[in-house]
Protein backbone atom coordinates (compact mmCIF):
# COMPACT_ATOMS: atom_id res chain seq x y z
CA UNK A 30 0.00 0.00 0.00
CA UNK A 31 1.18 3.49 -0.82
CA UNK A 32 1.57 5.39 2.43
CA UNK A 33 1.83 9.17 1.98
CA UNK A 34 4.52 11.21 3.74
CA UNK A 35 2.06 13.69 5.26
CA UNK A 36 -1.50 13.54 6.55
CA UNK A 37 -4.29 15.79 7.83
CA UNK A 38 -4.70 15.91 11.61
CA UNK A 39 -6.64 17.89 14.23
CA UNK A 40 -4.20 19.43 16.67
CA UNK A 41 -3.96 21.40 19.88
CA UNK A 42 -1.11 23.90 19.58
CA UNK A 43 -1.68 26.00 22.70
CA UNK A 44 -3.72 25.37 25.86
CA UNK A 45 -7.04 27.28 25.96
CA UNK A 46 -6.88 27.81 22.17
CA UNK A 47 -9.21 26.21 19.62
CA UNK A 48 -8.19 22.97 17.92
CA UNK A 49 -6.76 23.49 14.41
CA UNK A 50 -6.48 21.35 11.29
CA UNK A 51 -2.87 20.81 10.25
CA UNK A 52 -0.84 18.75 7.80
CA UNK A 53 1.75 16.71 9.68
CA UNK A 54 4.16 13.85 8.89
CA UNK A 55 2.68 10.35 8.87
CA UNK A 56 4.13 8.70 12.01
CA UNK A 57 6.80 6.04 11.64
CA UNK A 58 6.49 2.79 13.59
CA UNK A 59 8.99 1.13 15.89
CA UNK A 60 9.54 -2.64 16.07
CA UNK A 61 6.60 -3.20 18.48
CA UNK A 62 4.11 -0.95 16.71
CA UNK A 63 1.66 -1.13 13.84
CA UNK A 64 0.58 1.66 11.52
CA UNK A 65 -3.20 1.94 11.29
CA UNK A 66 -5.16 3.80 8.60
CA UNK A 67 -7.89 5.34 10.76
CA UNK A 68 -11.49 5.06 9.54
CA UNK A 69 -13.34 6.42 12.56
CA UNK A 70 -12.53 8.27 15.79
CA UNK A 71 -14.83 9.04 18.71
CA UNK A 72 -14.82 12.32 20.61
CA UNK A 73 -14.47 12.33 24.39
CA UNK A 74 -14.91 15.03 27.06
CA UNK A 75 -11.24 14.49 28.00
CA UNK A 76 -10.23 16.12 24.68
CA UNK A 77 -11.91 19.32 25.88
CA UNK A 78 -10.42 18.85 29.36
CA UNK A 79 -6.93 18.71 27.86
CA UNK A 80 -7.61 21.73 25.62
CA UNK A 81 -8.75 23.81 28.61
CA UNK A 82 -5.45 23.17 30.41
CA UNK A 83 -7.42 21.98 33.48
CA UNK A 84 -5.91 18.50 33.28
CA UNK A 85 -2.29 19.66 33.13
CA UNK A 86 -1.56 18.65 36.74
CA UNK A 87 -2.44 15.02 36.03
CA UNK A 88 -1.84 14.84 32.25
CA UNK A 89 1.14 17.10 31.49
CA UNK A 90 1.12 17.01 27.67
CA UNK A 91 3.87 18.72 25.71
CA UNK A 92 2.15 20.60 22.89
CA UNK A 93 1.52 20.41 20.00
CA UNK A 94 -0.46 17.16 20.13
CA UNK A 95 -2.81 15.47 17.73
CA UNK A 96 -6.22 15.29 19.38
CA UNK A 97 -8.39 12.19 19.86
CA UNK A 98 -8.41 9.19 22.16
CA UNK A 99 -9.90 6.22 20.37
CA UNK A 100 -10.10 4.86 16.86
CA UNK A 101 -11.00 2.00 14.53
CA UNK A 102 -9.13 1.28 11.32
CA UNK A 103 -7.04 -1.09 9.20
CA UNK A 104 -3.41 -2.11 9.78
CA UNK A 105 -1.25 -1.02 6.84
CA UNK A 106 2.24 -1.75 8.25
CA UNK A 107 3.68 -3.84 11.09
CA UNK A 108 6.93 -3.58 13.08
CA UNK A 109 9.35 -6.51 13.02
CA UNK A 110 8.50 -7.70 16.57
CA UNK A 111 4.72 -7.62 16.05
CA UNK A 112 3.27 -11.12 16.44
CA UNK A 113 -0.46 -10.78 17.11
CA UNK A 114 -1.58 -8.76 14.08
CA UNK A 115 -1.02 -8.60 10.32
CA UNK A 116 -1.49 -6.08 7.53
CA UNK A 117 -5.19 -5.89 6.62
CA UNK A 118 -6.50 -6.65 10.14
CA UNK A 119 -9.37 -4.41 11.26
CA UNK A 120 -8.47 -3.18 14.74
CA UNK A 121 -9.55 -0.65 17.34
CA UNK A 122 -7.92 0.87 20.39
CA UNK A 123 -6.94 3.71 22.64
CA UNK A 124 -3.47 5.21 22.14
CA UNK A 125 -1.02 5.61 24.98
CA UNK A 126 -1.08 8.96 26.74
CA UNK A 127 1.41 11.37 25.24
CA UNK A 128 1.43 9.56 21.85
CA UNK A 129 -0.13 10.89 18.65
CA UNK A 130 -3.91 11.18 18.65
CA UNK A 131 -6.65 9.63 16.58
CA UNK A 132 -8.22 12.55 14.68
CA UNK A 133 -5.74 11.94 11.88
CA UNK A 134 -5.36 9.72 8.84
CA UNK A 135 -2.83 7.32 10.44
CA UNK A 136 -1.64 6.33 13.89
CA UNK A 137 1.43 4.38 15.04
CA UNK A 138 0.42 2.28 18.03
CA UNK A 139 1.84 -0.54 20.15
CA UNK A 140 0.31 -3.93 19.42
CA UNK A 141 -0.35 -4.17 23.19
CA UNK A 142 -2.88 -1.32 22.98
CA UNK A 143 -5.16 -2.71 20.27
CA UNK A 144 -7.56 -5.59 19.65
CA UNK A 145 -9.32 -7.02 16.64
CA UNK A 146 -12.56 -5.15 15.98
CA UNK A 147 -15.77 -7.05 16.78
CA UNK A 148 -16.87 -8.79 13.57
CA UNK A 149 -20.42 -7.48 13.92
CA UNK A 150 -19.46 -3.76 13.99
CA UNK A 151 -18.53 -1.30 11.25
CA UNK A 152 -15.68 1.20 11.69
CA UNK A 153 -17.89 4.00 13.05
CA UNK A 154 -19.52 1.71 15.61
CA UNK A 155 -16.17 0.21 16.63
CA UNK A 156 -14.57 3.66 16.99
CA UNK A 157 -17.18 4.54 19.63
CA UNK A 158 -16.08 1.73 21.94
CA UNK A 159 -12.44 1.72 23.15
CA UNK A 160 -12.15 4.60 25.64
CA UNK A 161 -15.57 4.26 27.25
CA UNK A 162 -15.50 0.47 27.41
CA UNK A 163 -11.99 0.33 28.87
CA UNK A 164 -12.97 3.04 31.37
CA UNK A 165 -16.05 1.08 32.41
CA UNK A 166 -14.26 -2.27 32.56
CA UNK A 167 -11.42 -0.83 34.63
CA UNK A 168 -13.83 0.93 37.03
CA UNK A 169 -16.03 -2.11 37.56
CA UNK A 170 -13.57 -5.00 37.32
CA UNK A 171 -9.99 -3.78 37.81
CA UNK A 172 -10.74 -1.34 40.66
CA UNK A 173 -14.27 -2.27 41.81
CA UNK A 174 -13.70 -6.07 41.74
CA UNK A 175 -17.32 -6.53 40.65
CA UNK A 176 -18.79 -9.93 41.36
CA UNK A 177 -21.90 -11.70 40.09
CA UNK A 178 -25.15 -10.42 41.69
CA UNK A 179 -23.49 -7.43 43.35
CA UNK A 180 -25.31 -4.09 43.31
CA UNK A 181 -23.76 -1.33 41.22
CA UNK A 182 -24.76 2.30 40.90
CA UNK A 183 -23.71 4.01 37.66
CA UNK A 184 -23.98 7.79 37.66
CA UNK A 185 -25.18 9.38 34.35
CA UNK A 186 -26.25 6.16 32.63
CA UNK A 187 -27.11 7.85 29.33
CA UNK A 188 -23.60 9.25 28.76
CA UNK A 189 -20.82 7.79 26.62
CA UNK A 190 -19.39 5.98 29.64
CA UNK A 191 -22.72 5.19 31.33
CA UNK A 192 -24.35 3.48 28.33
CA UNK A 193 -21.44 1.05 28.07
CA UNK A 194 -20.89 0.66 31.85
CA UNK A 195 -24.52 -0.45 32.32
CA UNK A 196 -24.11 -3.13 29.66
CA UNK A 197 -20.77 -4.40 31.00
CA UNK A 198 -22.14 -4.54 34.56
CA UNK A 199 -25.16 -6.53 33.32
CA UNK A 200 -22.91 -8.83 31.26
CA UNK A 201 -21.04 -9.54 34.52
CA UNK A 202 -24.28 -10.42 36.31
CA UNK A 203 -24.75 -7.29 38.45
CA UNK A 204 -27.92 -5.50 39.59
CA UNK A 205 -27.67 -1.98 38.14
CA UNK A 206 -29.12 1.32 39.29
CA UNK A 207 -28.46 4.47 37.30
CA UNK A 208 -29.47 8.11 36.89
CA UNK A 209 -30.90 9.59 33.68
CA UNK A 210 -33.37 12.27 32.73
CA UNK A 211 -36.89 11.17 31.79
CA UNK A 212 -36.11 11.46 28.07
CA UNK A 213 -33.30 8.89 28.40
CA UNK A 214 -35.07 6.53 30.80
CA UNK A 215 -36.20 4.14 28.04
CA UNK A 216 -32.66 4.05 26.62
CA UNK A 217 -30.97 3.03 29.89
CA UNK A 218 -33.72 0.48 30.64
CA UNK A 219 -33.18 -1.04 27.19
CA UNK A 220 -29.50 -1.44 28.08
CA UNK A 221 -30.46 -3.47 31.16
CA UNK A 222 -30.66 -0.93 34.01
CA UNK A 223 -32.79 -2.46 36.81
CA UNK A 224 -33.52 0.81 38.61
CA UNK A 225 -33.60 4.22 36.94
CA UNK A 226 -33.57 7.43 38.97
CA UNK A 227 -34.76 10.55 37.14
CA UNK A 228 -32.13 13.02 38.28
CA UNK A 229 -34.43 15.98 37.67
CA UNK A 230 -36.95 14.81 40.28
CA UNK A 231 -35.08 12.43 42.62
CA UNK A 232 -31.65 12.36 44.25
CA UNK A 233 -29.76 9.07 44.00
CA UNK A 234 -28.34 9.32 47.54
CA UNK A 235 -31.90 9.51 48.98
CA UNK A 236 -32.98 6.43 47.04
CA UNK A 237 -30.12 3.92 47.24
CA UNK A 238 -28.53 1.97 50.13
CA UNK A 239 -26.30 -1.08 50.56
CA UNK A 240 -24.63 -0.94 47.18
CA UNK A 241 -21.31 -2.67 46.48
CA UNK A 242 -19.98 -0.18 43.93
CA UNK A 243 -20.74 3.46 43.19
CA UNK A 244 -19.28 4.40 39.81
CA UNK A 245 -19.21 8.20 39.81
CA UNK A 246 -18.80 10.05 36.51
CA UNK A 247 -19.74 13.55 37.69
CA UNK A 248 -17.61 14.48 40.71
CA UNK A 249 -18.35 17.28 43.24
CA UNK A 250 -21.27 16.64 45.59
CA UNK A 251 -22.34 13.65 43.47
CA UNK A 252 -19.03 12.04 44.40
CA UNK A 253 -19.23 12.98 48.10
CA UNK A 254 -22.77 11.58 48.39
CA UNK A 255 -21.75 8.35 46.64
CA UNK A 256 -20.15 7.18 49.91
CA UNK A 257 -23.56 7.18 51.63
CA UNK A 258 -25.09 4.53 49.38
CA UNK A 259 -22.48 1.82 49.95
CA UNK A 260 -22.29 -1.11 52.33
CA UNK A 261 -19.08 -1.48 54.38
CA UNK A 262 -16.28 -2.82 52.17
CA UNK A 263 -17.81 -1.23 49.05
CA UNK A 264 -16.00 0.82 46.42
CA UNK A 265 -16.41 4.43 45.31
CA UNK A 266 -14.75 4.60 41.90
CA UNK A 267 -14.66 8.02 40.28
CA UNK A 268 -13.64 9.55 36.96
CA UNK A 269 -13.98 13.10 38.26
CA UNK A 270 -12.56 13.03 41.77
CA UNK A 271 -9.24 14.05 43.23
CA UNK A 272 -6.10 11.98 42.86
CA UNK A 273 -4.14 10.85 45.91
CA UNK A 274 -0.45 10.23 46.63
CA UNK A 275 -0.56 6.74 45.07
CA UNK A 276 -1.98 8.18 41.83
CA UNK A 277 0.95 10.62 41.56
CA UNK A 278 3.50 7.86 42.15
CA UNK A 279 1.78 5.41 39.76
CA UNK A 280 1.78 8.06 37.02
CA UNK A 281 5.38 9.27 37.60
CA UNK A 282 4.17 12.76 38.43
CA UNK A 283 6.84 13.44 41.06
CA UNK A 284 6.88 13.56 44.87
CA UNK A 285 5.80 17.20 45.25
CA UNK A 286 2.77 16.80 43.04
CA UNK A 287 1.90 13.47 44.74
CA UNK A 288 1.99 15.16 48.18
CA UNK A 289 -0.27 17.95 46.88
CA UNK A 290 -2.70 15.31 45.59
CA UNK A 291 -2.70 13.59 48.98
CA UNK A 292 -3.54 16.88 50.73
CA UNK A 293 -6.23 17.83 48.20
CA UNK A 294 -7.97 14.46 48.54
CA UNK A 295 -7.92 14.41 52.37
CA UNK A 296 -11.68 14.93 52.78
CA UNK A 297 -12.47 12.10 50.33
CA UNK A 298 -10.12 9.72 52.10
CA UNK A 299 -11.79 10.71 55.40
CA UNK A 300 -15.18 9.89 53.92
CA UNK A 301 -13.86 6.49 52.83
CA UNK A 302 -12.68 5.85 56.39
CA UNK A 303 -15.95 7.06 57.92
CA UNK A 304 -18.05 4.75 55.73
CA UNK A 305 -15.51 1.85 55.78
CA UNK A 306 -15.26 1.78 51.98
CA UNK A 307 -12.53 2.09 49.36
CA UNK A 308 -12.02 5.26 47.33
CA UNK A 309 -10.34 5.37 43.93
CA UNK A 310 -9.94 8.09 41.32
CA UNK A 311 -8.38 6.82 38.14
CA UNK A 312 -7.46 7.77 34.59
CA UNK A 313 -8.22 4.93 32.24
CA UNK A 314 -5.33 3.21 30.49
CA UNK A 315 -5.01 1.43 27.14
CA UNK A 316 -5.18 -2.37 27.22
CA UNK A 317 -5.41 -4.63 24.20
CA UNK A 318 -6.23 -7.63 26.38
CA UNK A 319 -9.13 -5.91 28.18
CA UNK A 320 -10.38 -4.67 24.82
CA UNK A 321 -10.32 -8.27 23.53
CA UNK A 322 -12.71 -9.14 26.39
CA UNK A 323 -14.97 -6.28 25.28
CA UNK A 324 -14.80 -7.58 21.68
CA UNK A 325 -16.11 -10.91 23.00
CA UNK A 326 -19.00 -9.23 24.89
CA UNK A 327 -19.93 -7.33 21.70
CA UNK A 328 -19.78 -10.41 19.46
CA UNK A 329 -21.93 -12.30 21.99
CA UNK A 330 -24.50 -9.49 21.82
CA UNK A 331 -24.00 -8.51 25.48
CA UNK A 332 -22.70 -5.01 24.70
CA UNK A 333 -23.65 -2.78 21.78
CA UNK A 334 -22.46 0.67 20.74
CA UNK A 335 -24.73 3.62 21.45
CA UNK A 336 -24.05 6.39 18.97
CA UNK A 337 -25.73 9.75 19.09
CA UNK A 338 -24.26 11.49 16.03
CA UNK A 339 -21.77 10.81 13.24
CA UNK A 340 -19.85 13.64 11.55
CA UNK A 341 -17.41 13.83 8.63
CA UNK A 342 -13.83 14.93 9.16
CA UNK A 343 -14.75 18.29 7.60
CA UNK A 344 -17.36 18.75 10.35
CA UNK A 345 -15.05 17.90 13.25
CA UNK A 346 -15.34 21.30 14.96
CA UNK A 347 -19.17 21.12 14.78
CA UNK A 348 -18.87 17.65 16.30
CA UNK A 349 -16.94 19.10 19.25
CA UNK A 350 -19.63 21.81 19.69
CA UNK A 351 -22.17 18.99 19.96
CA UNK A 352 -20.07 17.10 22.53
CA UNK A 353 -19.70 20.26 24.61
CA UNK A 354 -23.46 20.44 25.13
CA UNK A 355 -22.84 17.69 27.78
CA UNK A 356 -26.26 16.23 26.99
CA UNK A 357 -25.45 13.89 24.10
CA UNK A 358 -26.76 10.39 24.84
CA UNK A 359 -24.03 7.86 23.91
CA UNK A 360 -21.14 8.73 21.62
CA UNK A 361 -20.21 11.30 18.99
CA UNK A 362 -18.06 9.80 16.21
CA UNK A 363 -16.09 11.35 13.34
CA UNK A 364 -15.61 9.41 10.09
CA UNK A 365 -12.03 9.65 8.91
CA UNK A 366 -12.08 9.11 5.17
CA UNK A 367 -9.81 11.99 4.22
Ligand SMILES: NC(=O)c1ccc[n+]([C@@H]2O[C@H](COP(=O)([O-])OP(=O)(O)OC[C@H]3O[C@@H](n4cnc5c(N)ncnc54)[C@H](OP(=O)(O)O)[C@@H]3O)[C@@H](O)[C@H]2O)c1
Nearest residue numbers: 074185187188189190210228268311312313355356357358
Ligand atom coordinates in the same frame (compact mmCIF):
# COMPACT_ATOMS: atom_id res chain seq x y z
N1 LIG B 1 -10.87 9.49 34.33
C1 LIG B 1 -11.04 8.91 33.14
O1 LIG B 1 -10.24 8.08 32.70
C2 LIG B 1 -12.26 9.25 32.32
C3 LIG B 1 -12.63 8.42 31.25
C4 LIG B 1 -13.81 8.71 30.56
C5 LIG B 1 -14.59 9.81 30.93
N2 LIG B 1 -14.19 10.59 31.95
C6 LIG B 1 -15.04 11.72 32.40
O2 LIG B 1 -16.29 11.18 32.81
C7 LIG B 1 -17.33 12.10 32.54
C8 LIG B 1 -18.43 11.40 31.77
O3 LIG B 1 -17.95 11.09 30.48
P1 LIG B 1 -18.97 10.73 29.32
O4 LIG B 1 -18.17 10.45 28.08
O5 LIG B 1 -19.94 9.71 29.77
O6 LIG B 1 -19.73 12.14 29.17
P2 LIG B 1 -20.95 12.52 28.23
O7 LIG B 1 -21.24 11.40 27.29
O8 LIG B 1 -20.66 13.85 27.64
O9 LIG B 1 -22.15 12.69 29.28
C9 LIG B 1 -23.32 13.26 28.83
C10 LIG B 1 -24.48 12.53 29.46
O10 LIG B 1 -24.50 12.78 30.87
C11 LIG B 1 -25.84 12.95 31.30
N3 LIG B 1 -25.87 13.82 32.47
C12 LIG B 1 -25.43 15.10 32.56
N4 LIG B 1 -25.62 15.56 33.82
C13 LIG B 1 -26.17 14.55 34.53
C14 LIG B 1 -26.62 14.41 35.89
N5 LIG B 1 -26.50 15.41 36.77
N6 LIG B 1 -27.13 13.22 36.28
C15 LIG B 1 -27.25 12.20 35.41
N7 LIG B 1 -26.88 12.28 34.10
C16 LIG B 1 -26.35 13.44 33.68
C17 LIG B 1 -26.53 13.58 30.11
O11 LIG B 1 -27.90 13.25 30.14
P3 LIG B 1 -29.03 14.42 30.08
O12 LIG B 1 -29.03 14.96 28.69
O13 LIG B 1 -30.25 13.70 30.44
O14 LIG B 1 -28.60 15.45 31.09
C18 LIG B 1 -25.83 12.96 28.89
O15 LIG B 1 -26.49 11.81 28.43
C19 LIG B 1 -16.69 13.27 31.82
O16 LIG B 1 -16.43 14.29 32.76
C20 LIG B 1 -15.36 12.71 31.31
O17 LIG B 1 -14.37 13.70 31.17
C21 LIG B 1 -13.03 10.35 32.65
